[in-house]
Amino acid sequence: MKTTPDNSGDVRLSGISKTYGSFTAVHPLDLTVPEGSFFALLGASGCGKTTTLRMIAGLEEPTTGTVRLGDQDVTNLPPYKRPVNTVFQSYALFPHLDIFENVAFGLRRRGIKSVKKQVEDMLELVQLGEQARKRPHQLSGGQQQRVAVARALINHPRVLLLDEPLGALDLKLRRQMQLELKRIQTEVGITFVHVTHDQEEAMTMADTVAVMNGGRVEQLGSPADLYENPQSTFVANFLGTSNLIEAEVDTKNGDDIVLKAAGGKLVLPQARCSAPTTAGGRVLVGIRPEKISLTHADDAGRIPEGRNRLTGKIADASFIGVSTQYVIDSPVCDGLAVYVQNVERDGRLVPGADVVLHWSPAHTFGLDAAQRIDAGTEEEVAA
Amino acid sequence: MPFVNWLKRRLVVIAGLLTLAYLLLPNIVVTVFSFNQPKGRFNYEWQQFSTAAWKDPCGVADMCGSLSISLQIAVWATVGATILGTMISFALVRYRFRARGAVNSLIFLPMAMPEVVMAASLLTLFLNMGAQLGFWTILIAHIMFCLSFVVTAVKARVMSMDPRLEEAARDLYAGPVQTFLRVTLPIAAPGIAAGALLSFALSFDDFIITNFNAGSTVTFPMFVWGSAQRGTPVQINVIGTAMFLVAVFFVLTSMVVGNRRNKHKA
Numbered sequence: 324m325k326t327t328p329d330n331s332g333d334v335r336l337s338g339i340s341k342t343y344g345s346f347t348a349v350h351p352l353d354l355t356v357p358e359g360s361f362f363a364l365l366g367a368s369g370c371g372k373t374t375t376l377r378m379i380a381g382l383e384e385p386t387t388g389t390v391r392l393g394d395q396d397v398t399n400l401p402p403y404k405r406p407v408n409t410v411f412q413s414y415a416l417f418p419h420l421d422i423f424e425n426v427a428f429g430l431r432r433r434g435i436k437s438v439k440k441q442v443e444d445m446l447e448l449v450q451l452g453e454q455a456r457k458r459p460h461q462l463s464g465g466q467q468q469r470v471a472v473a474r475a476l477i478n479h480p481r482v483l484l485l486d487e488p489l490g491a492l493d494l495k496l497r498r499q500m501q502l503e504l505k506r507i508q509t510e511v512g513i514t515f516v517h518v519t520h521d522q523e524e525a526m527t528m529a530d531t532v533a534v535m536n537g538g539r540v541e542q543l544g545s546p547a548d549l550y551e552n553p554q555s556t557f558v559a560n561f562l563g564t565s566n567l568i569e570a571e572v573d574t575k576n577g578d579d580i581v582l583k584a585a586g587g588k589l590v591l592p593q594a595r596c597s598a599p600t601t602a603g604g605r606v607l608v609g610i611r612p613e614k615i616s617l618t619h620a621d622d623a624g625r626i627p628e629g630r631n632r633l634t635g636k637i638a639d640a641s642f643i644g645v646s647t648q649y650v651i652d653s654p655v656c657d658g659l660a661v662y663v664q665n666v667e668r669d670g671r672l673v674p675g676a677d678v679v680l681h682w683s684p685a686h687t688f689g690l691d692a693a694q695r696i697d698a699g700t701e702e703e704v705a706a
Numbered sequence: 707m708p709f710v711n712w713l714k715r716r717l718v719v720i721a722g723l724l725t726l727a728y729l730l731l732p733n734i735v736v737t738v739f740s741f742n743q744p745k746g747r748f749n750y751e752w753q754q755f756s757t758a759a760w761k762d763p764c765g766v767a768d769m770c771g772s773l774s775i776s777l778q779i780a781v782w783a784t785v786g787a788t789i790l791g792t793m794i795s796f797a798l799v800r801y802r803f804r805a806r807g808a809v810n811s812l813i814f815l816p817m818a819m820p821e822v823v824m825a826a827s828l829l830t831l832f833l834n835m836g837a838q839l840g841f842w843t844i845l846i847a848h849i850m851f852c853l854s855f856v857v858t859a860v861k862a863r864v865m866s867m868d869p870r871l872e873e874a875a876r877d878l879y880a881g882p883v884q885t886f887l888r889v890t891l892p893i894a895a896p897g898i899a900a901g902a903l904l905s906f907a908l909s910f911d912d913f914i915i916t917n918f919n920a921g922s923t924v925t926f927p928m929f930v931w932g933s934a935q936r937g938t939p940v941q942i943n944v945i946g947t948a949m950f951l952v953a954v955f956f957v958l959t960s961m962v963v964g965n966r967r968n969k970h971k972a
Contacts, residue, residue: 411873
């Protein structure tokens with residue numbers, strides 16, 4: 324079923340924007356989704372990701388810019404003339420039609436007479452062959468979700484759009500459907516554009532993730548790239564957890580920048596800093612919690628040379644099976660998060676203990692200090 | 707206290723049966739008296755069993771003519787009010803236009819106004835326009851007061867409809883017409899059907915407004931009213947019973963069809 328790559332499944336958005344009165348939902352943005360990829364638009368609610376998706380579907384008219392599928396400009400085509408199908412957030416299954424007719428809807432509208440074989444095959448693909456004559460309300464949430472996918476996929480769209488398709492499912496089912504959707508995408512080879520606010524979901528499923536914030540794309544890249552090299556505090560905080568420490572640029576040492584933070588010294592590779600680094604300027608030093616090692620203050624001498632170090636006191640420790648999550652107050656910054664794998668547990672690492680946090684400079688990243696340090700954290704997003 | 711316990715357990719059933727009896731008793735009386743053979747001109751006292759009236763339902767002069775007029779008016783009023791009312795409902799729910807709020811409240815005025823007042827003012831209007839009173843004036847009046855009922859029924863349905871369903875249809879290659887016929891209309895259908903049924907019933911037995919605006923045309927309710935002063939032929943009960951049976955038949959059929967469909971789908 325895999326189509327030959329002729330780029331007809333590329334989605335190219337150029338200068339596309341959407342404003343409602345004085346409110347700008349999407350600022351002019353350029354985006355190319357390569358054919359056959361699983362692309363995720365990730366962001367908190369109201370960041371413009373759904374509006375972007377609806378402009379690709381044709382359900383929303385862009386204020387400026389063009390939408391192209393391959394070489395075809397579809398900006399002015401109504402949704403029913405675009406070779407694009409959508410899986411809606413609440414599924415939007417037709418309540419007055421049974422499952423079979425729901426799935427057959429697109430084929431029938433295009434005047435295809437013999438739909439039985441195709442519909443049955445499609446229902447097999449999503450494992451719902453037995454339910455063909457039921458009404459949508461008689462199915463469970465997960466089953467309805469699969470019907471919605473089948474109803475869209477049966478039309479062999481060039482691009483499948485998914486608008487928070489797993490939002491209404493419970494956690495376990497969501498994990499299962501993530502794998503299921505990934506399997507289907509690999510099987511049919513169609514370009515998927517997936518909108519979600521769940522960073523884990525985006526990272527598990529997508530080849531490429533575009534992180535959106537306030538109607539703009541903050542950063543675009545593979546899940547690993549976004550996680551390891553965030554370019555803004557929003558991305559650093561929204562994807563997983565980051566410890567961000569304010570520091571002052573001291574000197575440059577070859578490819579490294581040496582920083583001062585509360586009397587201590589931290590080293591940051593120049594290549595991993597997205598902020599301007601003039602001596603005396605301020606930057607935010609970022610480090611992921613699982614990259615940090617904890618050593619009890621009594622053993623500080625055994626820490627190898629060349630690692631970044633901070634001193635601190637354990638404020639809180641929670642054991643969660645595979646790892647233990649510590650909260651550490653340091654003179655540099657309160658509430659640093661550290662995740663330690665439960666391989667060899669040091670019995671002295673309990674709340675109140677003095678510790679040294681240390682990590683390889685290569686794992687450090689640098690961000691512009693002019694941004695809000697809490698952008699993209701749960702508290703900030705909820706506010 | 708076995709009796710009290712027995713009563714406690716069946717209280718709901720007994721209350722239900724009593725309510726049903728209260729609702730159905732008039733119909734039973736009408737049916738029973740359709741088999742009466744009255745002595746005088748009034749069918750108010752039971753005399754003896756007879757099927758004479760059932761064998762000759764149109765035996766009374768002018769009665770079946772008035773029945774036919776009533777049925778025609780009811781059908782056309784239903785069609786007119788349902789189409790207009792459905793369009794008004796969609797406009798009120800879907801579009802934002804100037805004076806939408808005013809239209810929203812004004813549409814319910816016919817429901818709230820005393821019928822006599824409306825009847826008299828309509829007559830004034832028709833007379834001033836120089837309109838010939840009769841079939842058409844009755845029909846116009848009926849469509850007017852049925853409209854508000856249709857709008858009430860359909861609007862509730864359209865408001866609860868998920869707008870994403872229509873987006874989904876458009877996304878699945880249905881153009882505007884197809885979307886309306888295949889998705890919007892079928893989903894709104896129960897509301898439209900309820901509005902249509904209400905219109906038919908309201909139009910068929912309206913007396914006050916019809917009486918004012920009928921001119922020399924005589925509808926069935928007017929006929930019954932007129933003859934009640936001079937004597938009530940048994941045939942009136944026959945028609946009443948027949949109407950009741952037709953309604954019961956429709957209700958039962960729709961229930962059977964609904965049940966069968968549910969069983970089939972499950």
